Amino acid sequence: MTETGPFRLPRGGRLIDRAYPLPFRFDGRQMRGVAGDTIASALLANGQLMMGRSFKYHRPRGPIASGVEEPNALLGLGQAGRFEPNQRATTTPLIGGMVTTSQNCWPSLNADIGAVNNWLYRFFPAGFYYKTFIHPRAFWKHVFEPVIRRSAGLGKAPTEADPDKYEQAYAHVDVVVVGGGIAGLAAARDAAREGKSVWLVEQTPHFGGRTPTDHADGQSHVDALVAELQGMQNVTLRRSTQATGLYDHGYLLARESLADHDPNAGIPRQRLWRIRAGHVIVATGALERPLSFAGNDVPGVMLASAVRDYINDYGVAPGRRIVVVANNDDAYRTALVALEAGLEVPAVIDARNSVEGALPAAVRARGVRVLTGSAIAGIKGGHSVEAVKICAHSGSGDVTETVDADCVAMSGGWSPVVHLWSHCGGKLNWDDAQAMFAPDPNRPPTGADGKAMASCAGAAAGDLLVAGLTGAQAEAAIMPVWVMPQQATRKMKFKMWLDFQNDVKVSDVELAAQEGYHSVEHTKRYTTLGMATDQGKVSNINGLAVLSNALNQPIPATGTTTFRPPYTPLTLGTIAAEARGELFQPLRKTPMHGWHEARSAFFEPVGHWRRPYCYPKAGESHADAVAREVRAVRASVGTLDASTLGKIIVKGPDAGKFLDMIYTGMMSTLPVGKCRYGLICNENGFLIDDGVAARLSEDTWLVHTTTGGAERIHGHMEDWLQCEWWDWKVWTANVTEQWAQIAVVGPKARVLLERLGGMDLSAEALPFMGWAEGEIAGIPARVYRISFSGELSFEVAVPANRGLELWEKLHEAGKDLSVTPYGTEAMHIMRAEKGFIMIGDETDGTVIPQDLGLGWAVSKKKADFIGKRAQERSHMTDPERWKLVGLESVDGRVLPDGVYAVDEGVNANGQRKTQGRVTSTYMSPTLNRPIAMGLVRHGPDRMGEVLEFPVAGQESYKARIVDPVFYDKEGSRANG
Amino acid sequence: MLILTCPYCGISAEETELQPGGEAHLKRVGPGSSDTEFESYLFARKNPKGVHFERWRHAYGCGKWFLAARDTATLQVFGTYSAQTPHPTDEIVAAIRVHRPDWQPDWDSAPAAASSASNPAAISGETSAESPKA
Amino acid sequence: MAEALARISQVQDWGMIQIRADLERAGDAIAGAAGLTVPGRGRVTSDGSRKLGWMSPDELLLVLPLSEMAGTLTALRDALSTEHALVLDVSDMRAVFRIHGARARQVLMKLCPTDLSSMPEDGLRRTRAAQVACGIWREPEGYVLIGFRSVADYLRNLLTTAAAPGTQLDPR
Known part of the structure; x- marks a missing residue:
C-alpha cells in the first residue's frame, strides 16, 4: 500500500488498478503511482500537495480541482523536444517513467526566490505594471523590461522540434453530443433512437461524469446507458476527446488523445477532429466555484467536489482531517464520502443560517458538527493547511473558534459549462435561485438555416441534479456568497483569491471598480482576471459578482466576458497536423525535377514550384555558377526548364474578342502560326502578368503566363467569362502541366535541335515570333521561336511524360557544344541585360505598363480592355x-x-x-x-x-x- | 466556417473549398464613364450588417462562380444562385423575406435581360508591335 | 506492426480527355464518340474499361486506355466539329492514385473536407486533399484519387502518411 504513497487509502478508487504500480519522477524525485492515476492523484498519494507556484506572487500552490478547470497544478512534462509546459496535472494520465517538473520557481519549488513578491503584495495591485513603468521612459527598455521578461511567463517553451506526429480528420455527423456524463449519454441515446448519426465525445477516459460519485447507483445507470449506446450502429463513442470550440455553421473542433506522452506507440499523439455537426448537444456539466475567504489559496484548500473525487476515484486522501465550507447542500456529499473512507470531518461550516436538507441531515447523523451562519476567517499555515479559523458569516471576521485540519473542502455553488454554447453566439440568463448563468434556450447560437445549431442538456442547461436520470432528491436552496465573511476587512480581501493562476484577488477587482473600470471586459484586462491558461473557469463568475457588488449593480447588469475557444489549450501540433517537414506545403515539381536534383541544382521557390536557380559544380559558388551559365548560353547553347510557365488554352468563336479584353494589346489580329507578347492588367489598371500568346488555329489561342500566374490568370479569365460576359462563346483550359517546356537558347540552339532530327526549324520555316508543330527526336512537339534572353531561342513543348527524354537527348547530343543547363538566375540576368521587365521585380501591384515604357503594348484603338478606364485616371496619367x-x-x-x-x-x-x-x-x-x-x-x-x-x-x-x-x-x- | 451549396454541382462545400469574391451584382463601367461612376464601381462597397449578396467560386470543385445571399451578422444563408443573374432572383428575394419580412431590395425591380452587362466593342485592324519576350 | 489502413498505388497508364461543351446540346454527340452515356451531375458512367465523369456543368473527363487515345480524340473532335466545344488530351497533367482496402475511406477522411459517406456509388467528387485540388470516385476495392502531376510526390506522401499503420479512425 505504501508502495504507492502514504496518502493512498487502503480501499476504493474506482478508476485505478492497484495491480499496476507506475514509477515516475517529480522534480528529480522517484515516486510511484498506479495505473489509472492522474499526475495530480499520484502526487497527492505521495504526500506531494504543493505542485507549483503562482504567476505573480510565486505563492505555493496545490491542486484545487480534479479536472480541466485546474488553475494551479500546471507542470512541465517530458524532456527535450517532447517537453511541454503548463500541462494540467489533474487531467494528464500518469504513464510509467514519466518525468515531471514544477514551474514558476527558482531555484526550487520549496525555496523560491520569486516568493519575495508575496511579501510585497501591497505593492503589486491591479494595474501595477501600467502605473509603474510609464516613467521614466528610458528605464523601460534597460531596467524594467529585462527584469520582467526574466520573471514573467508560465513555464518554459521547448527549444527543440516536437518529435511527435499529429493528424486531423473530418467528420460529418447529424448530432454531436459533447460530454459523456449521464445527461450526454441519455441525449445521445434519444438522438440515436430517431435514426440520426450520433457522435458522443467525452473529454476524460471514462463515461459517467459526476454521476457515479455523486448519486446512489450512479455507476449502474451509466453502465446501462453506455451498453445501450454501444449496441447502436449509428452511434460513435469517443473518449479522451475534448471538444474545444464551436464555430459557424456547426463546425466543431475536438482533440482526440491517441498516444499522449506515450512516444513508443509510434502513432500520432493527438488527432484534431474537424466535425460538421447538424446539431450539437452541449452536455458539458457544471464546474464548482471556490469561496472567497482569506487564505483560500493555501495548498490543501480544494473544491469540495475535487476532494471527494480524489477519495472516490483514485483512493487518495487529500487530507486526514477535512473541514467542509459551503453555501449549498451538495458539498455535504464530500463530508459523507470522507467519512466513508475513514477520514475525519471535524466540522462543516455553512454560511446559511438554516440548513435542513436531507444531505446535511445525513452528515449530522454521523456526528459531524454543522456550524450554520458561519464562515472562514482565515487559514493557519503557509505551505499547507494547519488549522481553520472560524467566524460568523454576517460579521467582519472575528474568530470564534479555531479547528485543526489539513484540508478544506470548499463549495461556492456550481456554474454550468456554457463555453461551447457561447462560442458561437448562444446567450445566457442569470438564474437567481441557483446563483448562476445558464443558457437561454430562446437565444441559441444559430446555423446556416437560421435555426438553433446547439442545445444544452443536464447540468450545462442549469439542471444541476439531473434528477430525471440520477433519481437525486431535491436539495435546499443555495445562498450566494461572493465574499466570506460578508463584512470582510480590506486586509482580508488582500488574501482572497479569485483567479489563482494569475493571482487576482477580491481587493484587485474592487480597486479596478474604484478606478472606473465598470465594464467587465475592461476589468478583466486591467486585473488579468480570467486571462491565464485556465481562461477563468473557476474564477470568472466570482470575479464578476465581486465587480457587481463593488459597482452596486445586479450581476446580469455586469454580464460575462466573452467565451472564446479553445475550451482547453490546443497543442500547435494538432493545428499543423501533417503539414510539417516534407508535407509542410505541396512542392510542385516539373518532369525534369529528378534530373536537376541529380545535378545538385540549387532550387528556388517560385510559388509552390521549385525551379533550379543554378547548377553549381563541385567547389563552385552560386555566383560563379550563374556567371558560367550566362556565358555558356551567350557563347554556345543552354537549356532552361520552362515547364512551369503557365499555359492556358482559349478557344471559341469569341476567343479573339475576349483576349482583346484580357490583354492591353490586340490579340484578335494575330495570324495563325504567330506569337505575340502581351500584358495583362487588372481593372485597377495595374500590371498583373505578361507573356506570349500563340494563335493555334482560327478559334484557338495558347496563352503563356508567368510561372506563378497560371492559376491566377486562368481564374481571372473564368471570372470575367462567367460573371460578366457569360454569353460569349469561349472555353478556357489550364493545361500548364500537360506540357514539359524546354527553352533551347544560344547561337548554337538551332544546330543542337537539328541534330535530334525531325521538323524544319530553319529561319524560313520558323521565323522569329512564329511557332510550328511537328516532331523532334521522334517526340511530338510544338516549338515557339520566342526569346527572353535576346539570343536565338526555341521553346520546345512536348507532352510532360516525354519531357525528361527530350531534355536528356539534348544534353547527349550537345556535349561537344558544351550545352549547359541554366537556372532562373541566369535567365533573370540575361533578361535584365536586354532590358526586359519581370513581373514581381519591375512590378509590385502599383505599376502600370506606361511606367515601364510598354505603352507600345497598350492598344490605343481598342474601345475597351480590362484596366483601360483605370489607366485614364488622373493619378495614372500624372x-x-x-x-x-x-x-x-x-x-x-x-x-x-x-x-x-x-x-x-x-x-x-x-x-x-x-x-x-x-x-x-x-x-x-x-x-x-x-x-x-x-x-x-x-x-x-x-x-x-x-x-x-x-x-x-x-x-x-x-x-x-x-x-x-x-x-x-x-x-x-x-x-x- | 461557412458551408455554401454550389448551385451548379449541388455540393455543400465548406469555406476551405471556396474562394471569396466580394460583393455581387456590381455593374461594370468602362471607358466613357465619369470619374465618380468609375470610382464607385471600383471602390464603393455596401458592407451591410444583415442581408448581403456575395460572389463565391467553387474553387476546389467545379470551378464555377456562384452568388450567395447571406446575413453578415448571423451568417444565415438564404440561398445560393447562378452568377449569370443581374439581380437576386425572385426565389432568393422570397427566401429572404420569410426570415426578414422588413427587408427591402435596393435595386430597380425591372427585370434585366439575362445578357451581358457590358458590351465592349472589339476593334480589328490594329497591328500590335511584337516584343521578343517569352 | 499493425497493417496500413489502405494500399496506396499510383496508376500510370490511363489516358484522359477533357471535354468542354454545352452538355445539353452536345450530349448525344459526346456519348456516341465516347461510347458511354453522359453522366448526370456529380456522377460517373462506366463500361469497365472507360469512365466518363461529370466535372462541371460544361465539362466532362473521359478516362480510357492509352491505346485508345488517338482514335477517341479524333472521334470526339469530329463529332463536336459543329459545336462550340473543346477536346484536349490531358493524360500527362494528372497523377492518379488508388486507395484500396477496408479502411480506404478513413485515409480520405483525414485529407478531404468531404462527407464521403453521402457520396453515391457512382459519384465523382471534386474537393481538396490537404492543400491540393483533387477528384475522387469509387472502385469496388476503395477509391481513386486524381490530382495534378506536379504534386504527385506530395500526394503520395500525404496518402501514405494518412494510411500509416495504427492510425485507424475507429473509436478507441
Whole structure:
C-alpha cells in the first residue's frame, strides 16, 4: 500500500488498478503511482500537495480541482523536444517513467526566490505594471523590461522540434453530443433512437461524469446507458476527446488523445477532429466555484467536489482531517464520502443560517458538527493547511473558534459549462435561485438555416441534479456568497483569491471598480482576471459578482466576458497536423525535377514550384555558377526548364474578342502560326502578368503566363467569362502541366535541335515570333521561336511524360557544344541585360505598363480592355510617375536591390525625399560590370544624370541613368 | 466556417473549398464613364450588417462562380444562385423575406435581360508591335 | 506492426480527355464518340474499361486506355466539329492514385473536407486533399484519387502518411 504513497487509502478508487504500480519522477524525485492515476492523484498519494507556484506572487500552490478547470497544478512534462509546459496535472494520465517538473520557481519549488513578491503584495495591485513603468521612459527598455521578461511567463517553451506526429480528420455527423456524463449519454441515446448519426465525445477516459460519485447507483445507470449506446450502429463513442470550440455553421473542433506522452506507440499523439455537426448537444456539466475567504489559496484548500473525487476515484486522501465550507447542500456529499473512507470531518461550516436538507441531515447523523451562519476567517499555515479559523458569516471576521485540519473542502455553488454554447453566439440568463448563468434556450447560437445549431442538456442547461436520470432528491436552496465573511476587512480581501493562476484577488477587482473600470471586459484586462491558461473557469463568475457588488449593480447588469475557444489549450501540433517537414506545403515539381536534383541544382521557390536557380559544380559558388551559365548560353547553347510557365488554352468563336479584353494589346489580329507578347492588367489598371500568346488555329489561342500566374490568370479569365460576359462563346483550359517546356537558347540552339532530327526549324520555316508543330527526336512537339534572353531561342513543348527524354537527348547530343543547363538566375540576368521587365521585380501591384515604357503594348484603338478606364485616371496619367530606366553604377559596385534614390529636401516626417528605386540589379557576366533597372521620376528624360542611393553604414551608392537595354540594342542576336 | 451549396454541382462545400469574391451584382463601367461612376464601381462597397449578396467560386470543385445571399451578422444563408443573374432572383428575394419580412431590395425591380452587362466593342485592324519576350 | 489502413498505388497508364461543351446540346454527340452515356451531375458512367465523369456543368473527363487515345480524340473532335466545344488530351497533367482496402475511406477522411459517406456509388467528387485540388470516385476495392502531376510526390506522401499503420479512425 505504501508502495504507492502514504496518502493512498487502503480501499476504493474506482478508476485505478492497484495491480499496476507506475514509477515516475517529480522534480528529480522517484515516486510511484498506479495505473489509472492522474499526475495530480499520484502526487497527492505521495504526500506531494504543493505542485507549483503562482504567476505573480510565486505563492505555493496545490491542486484545487480534479479536472480541466485546474488553475494551479500546471507542470512541465517530458524532456527535450517532447517537453511541454503548463500541462494540467489533474487531467494528464500518469504513464510509467514519466518525468515531471514544477514551474514558476527558482531555484526550487520549496525555496523560491520569486516568493519575495508575496511579501510585497501591497505593492503589486491591479494595474501595477501600467502605473509603474510609464516613467521614466528610458528605464523601460534597460531596467524594467529585462527584469520582467526574466520573471514573467508560465513555464518554459521547448527549444527543440516536437518529435511527435499529429493528424486531423473530418467528420460529418447529424448530432454531436459533447460530454459523456449521464445527461450526454441519455441525449445521445434519444438522438440515436430517431435514426440520426450520433457522435458522443467525452473529454476524460471514462463515461459517467459526476454521476457515479455523486448519486446512489450512479455507476449502474451509466453502465446501462453506455451498453445501450454501444449496441447502436449509428452511434460513435469517443473518449479522451475534448471538444474545444464551436464555430459557424456547426463546425466543431475536438482533440482526440491517441498516444499522449506515450512516444513508443509510434502513432500520432493527438488527432484534431474537424466535425460538421447538424446539431450539437452541449452536455458539458457544471464546474464548482471556490469561496472567497482569506487564505483560500493555501495548498490543501480544494473544491469540495475535487476532494471527494480524489477519495472516490483514485483512493487518495487529500487530507486526514477535512473541514467542509459551503453555501449549498451538495458539498455535504464530500463530508459523507470522507467519512466513508475513514477520514475525519471535524466540522462543516455553512454560511446559511438554516440548513435542513436531507444531505446535511445525513452528515449530522454521523456526528459531524454543522456550524450554520458561519464562515472562514482565515487559514493557519503557509505551505499547507494547519488549522481553520472560524467566524460568523454576517460579521467582519472575528474568530470564534479555531479547528485543526489539513484540508478544506470548499463549495461556492456550481456554474454550468456554457463555453461551447457561447462560442458561437448562444446567450445566457442569470438564474437567481441557483446563483448562476445558464443558457437561454430562446437565444441559441444559430446555423446556416437560421435555426438553433446547439442545445444544452443536464447540468450545462442549469439542471444541476439531473434528477430525471440520477433519481437525486431535491436539495435546499443555495445562498450566494461572493465574499466570506460578508463584512470582510480590506486586509482580508488582500488574501482572497479569485483567479489563482494569475493571482487576482477580491481587493484587485474592487480597486479596478474604484478606478472606473465598470465594464467587465475592461476589468478583466486591467486585473488579468480570467486571462491565464485556465481562461477563468473557476474564477470568472466570482470575479464578476465581486465587480457587481463593488459597482452596486445586479450581476446580469455586469454580464460575462466573452467565451472564446479553445475550451482547453490546443497543442500547435494538432493545428499543423501533417503539414510539417516534407508535407509542410505541396512542392510542385516539373518532369525534369529528378534530373536537376541529380545535378545538385540549387532550387528556388517560385510559388509552390521549385525551379533550379543554378547548377553549381563541385567547389563552385552560386555566383560563379550563374556567371558560367550566362556565358555558356551567350557563347554556345543552354537549356532552361520552362515547364512551369503557365499555359492556358482559349478557344471559341469569341476567343479573339475576349483576349482583346484580357490583354492591353490586340490579340484578335494575330495570324495563325504567330506569337505575340502581351500584358495583362487588372481593372485597377495595374500590371498583373505578361507573356506570349500563340494563335493555334482560327478559334484557338495558347496563352503563356508567368510561372506563378497560371492559376491566377486562368481564374481571372473564368471570372470575367462567367460573371460578366457569360454569353460569349469561349472555353478556357489550364493545361500548364500537360506540357514539359524546354527553352533551347544560344547561337548554337538551332544546330543542337537539328541534330535530334525531325521538323524544319530553319529561319524560313520558323521565323522569329512564329511557332510550328511537328516532331523532334521522334517526340511530338510544338516549338515557339520566342526569346527572353535576346539570343536565338526555341521553346520546345512536348507532352510532360516525354519531357525528361527530350531534355536528356539534348544534353547527349550537345556535349561537344558544351550545352549547359541554366537556372532562373541566369535567365533573370540575361533578361535584365536586354532590358526586359519581370513581373514581381519591375512590378509590385502599383505599376502600370506606361511606367515601364510598354505603352507600345497598350492598344490605343481598342474601345475597351480590362484596366483601360483605370489607366485614364488622373493619378495614372500624372507625369510625375516613376518610370523605367537603366542604372549604371558609377563606382563599379553592384547596387543593392530595392534601394531608394534620394531627392533634395525632406518630407513632413523629416525624412529625405525620394525620387526613384532599384527594381532589378545584377553583376552582368556578359558585360563584366554591374547593371540595374529602376523606376525614376521623369527617368527617361534624365539620361546621364547621376542619382544617389544612401545605404545605412555604407558609402552612398551612385548610379547614372541610362537606357535599360544594356546588350545587343539592335536585337540582331535573336536571329542567330 | 461557412458551408455554401454550389448551385451548379449541388455540393455543400465548406469555406476551405471556396474562394471569396466580394460583393455581387456590381455593374461594370468602362471607358466613357465619369470619374465618380468609375470610382464607385471600383471602390464603393455596401458592407451591410444583415442581408448581403456575395460572389463565391467553387474553387476546389467545379470551378464555377456562384452568388450567395447571406446575413453578415448571423451568417444565415438564404440561398445560393447562378452568377449569370443581374439581380437576386425572385426565389432568393422570397427566401429572404420569410426570415426578414422588413427587408427591402435596393435595386430597380425591372427585370434585366439575362445578357451581358457590358458590351465592349472589339476593334480589328490594329497591328500590335511584337516584343521578343517569352 | 499493425497493417496500413489502405494500399496506396499510383496508376500510370490511363489516358484522359477533357471535354468542354454545352452538355445539353452536345450530349448525344459526346456519348456516341465516347461510347458511354453522359453522366448526370456529380456522377460517373462506366463500361469497365472507360469512365466518363461529370466535372462541371460544361465539362466532362473521359478516362480510357492509352491505346485508345488517338482514335477517341479524333472521334470526339469530329463529332463536336459543329459545336462550340473543346477536346484536349490531358493524360500527362494528372497523377492518379488508388486507395484500396477496408479502411480506404478513413485515409480520405483525414485529407478531404468531404462527407464521403453521402457520396453515391457512382459519384465523382471534386474537393481538396490537404492543400491540393483533387477528384475522387469509387472502385469496388476503395477509391481513386486524381490530382495534378506536379504534386504527385506530395500526394503520395500525404496518402501514405494518412494510411500509416495504427492510425485507424475507429473509436478507441
